Amino acid sequence: xxxxxxxxxxxxxxxxxxxxxxxxxxxxxxxxxxxxxxxxxxxxxxxxxxxxxxxxxxxxxxxxxxxxxxxxxxxxxxxxxxxxxxxxxxxxxxxxxxxxxxxxxxxxxxxxxxxxxxxxxxxx
Amino acid sequence: xxxxxxxxxxxxxxxxxxxxxxxxxxxxxxxxxxxxxxxxxxxxxxxxxxxxxxxxxxxxxxxxxxxxxxxxxxxxxxxxxxxxxxxxxxxxxxxxxxxxxxxxxxxxxxxxxxxxxxxxxxxx
DNA sequence: CCAACCCTGACACAACTGTGTCAAGGTTTC
DNA sequence: GAAACCTTGACACAGTTGTGTCAGGGTTGG
Numbered sequence: 001x002x003x004x005x006x007x008x009x010x011x012x013x014x015x016x017x018x019x020x021x022x023x024x025x026x027x028x029x030x031x032x033x034x035x036x037x038x039x040x041x042x043x044x045x046x047x048x049x050x051x052x053x054x055x056x057x058x059x060x061x062x063x064x065x066x067x068x069x070x071x072x073x074x075x076x077x078x079x080x081x082x083x084x085x086x087x088x089x090x091x092x093x094x095x096x097x098x099x100x101x102x103x104x105x106x107x108x109x110x111x112x113x114x115x116x117x118x119x120x121x122x123x124x
Numbered sequence: 125x126x127x128x129x130x131x132x133x134x135x136x137x138x139x140x141x142x143x144x145x146x147x148x149x150x151x152x153x154x155x156x157x158x159x160x161x162x163x164x165x166x167x168x169x170x171x172x173x174x175x176x177x178x179x180x181x182x183x184x185x186x187x188x189x190x191x192x193x194x195x196x197x198x199x200x201x202x203x204x205x206x207x208x209x210x211x212x213x214x215x216x217x218x219x220x221x222x223x224x225x226x227x228x229x230x231x232x233x234x235x236x237x238x239x240x241x242x243x244x245x246x247x248x
Numbered sequence: 249c250c251a252a253c254c255c256t257g258a259c260a261c262a263a264c265t266g267t268g269t270c271a272a273g274g275t276t277t278c
Numbered sequence: 279g280a281a282a283c284c285t286t287g288a289c290a291c292a293g294t295t296g297t298g299t300c301a302g303g304g305t306t307g308g
Contacts, residue, residue: 005283005284006284006285007283007284016267016268018266018267018268018269019266019267021285021286022265022266022267026265034275034284036274036275036276036284036285037274037275037284037285037286038275038276038283038284038285039284039285044212048209048212051209052209055205055206055209058205059199059201059202059205061192061195061202061206062265062266062294063265063266064188064189064264064265064266065188065189065192066206066209066210068185068189068192068193069192069196069206069210070210071185072193073210075183077183078183078185081178081179081182081183082179082185082190082193085172085175085176085179085190086190086193086194086197088168088172129253129254130254130255131253131254140297140298141254142296142297142298142299143296143297145255145256146295146296146297150295158254158305160254160255160304160305160306161254161255161256161304161305162253162254162255162305162306163254163255186264186295186296187295187296188294188295188296
């Protein structure tokens with residue numbers, strides 16, 4: 001079979017073995033294990049490791065950022081809350097009284113939550 | 125007019141004035157300024173400060189996480205790269221040879237980029 | 249004009265992120 | 279069975295995040 005051990009995977013992807021364990025720890029890439037508990041990196045994992053490095057380098061983001069992006073797609077409630085909050089960025093209506101705006105905010109929040117719930121796949 | 129100074133805003137929202145400056149620094153809430161440079165928090169900012177605190181407390185996320193979520197919606201390329209990478213999570217096809225899978229990945233990536241570009245609003 | 253505010257910049261400090269290295273102990277391979 | 283791997287756990291250390299506090303210097307309101 002064609003699965004690599006951690007040091008081999010490290011060698012072909014440019015990561016260190018230490019970092020492969022860390023990447024696994026933050027939940028981004030979790031390789032299969034042999035019966036003895038050895039990590040086994042298949043072609044898919046290797047490809048993902050390479051593209052992951054590109055992603056981080058090209059956009060100056062951290063592993064923790066990707067971990068958060070992952071949370072966003074695994075926790076619909078978090079996704080709804082985050083999107084809802086960011087939604088109100090550009091400019092406030094300014095002609096709507098504050099009380100009405102608050103109710104409008106709540107309605108939007110619930111709309112988002114509903115959407116997220118429908119789209120839910122691995123909700124905890 | 126009804127805009128509060130930084131300490132007043134802090135008092136009514138539960139943040140410290142120090143943190144209000146920090147929240148501004150990471151780009152999440154940037155209040156208007158008086159001619160002398162004093163920060164002026166209007167009703168909209170106050171509301172956003174309160175909901176921001178809720179969001180952080182209820183989901184155990186940090187300001188930096190929100191800052192990243194903001195980047196995701198302001199940088200379509202980053203959004204596409206992130207979504208594309210996370211998309212390949214659940215399980216690999218396993219019946220598709222690696223080379224084909226790679227091409228499929230690229231096509232998907234471009235699809236996402238296109239989508240993001242169409243949806244672009246404040247692209248830098 | 250003077251107390252009471254605001255501003256920026258700096259020092260400080262705990263907690264977390266990202267990395268390396270080393271120790272004690274199992275597994276594989278020849 | 280011994281060399282060369284693997285595992286987890288720990289110590290270490292620079293950099294970032296999240297917060298407080300204090301200094302030096304403007305602004306504002308009575």
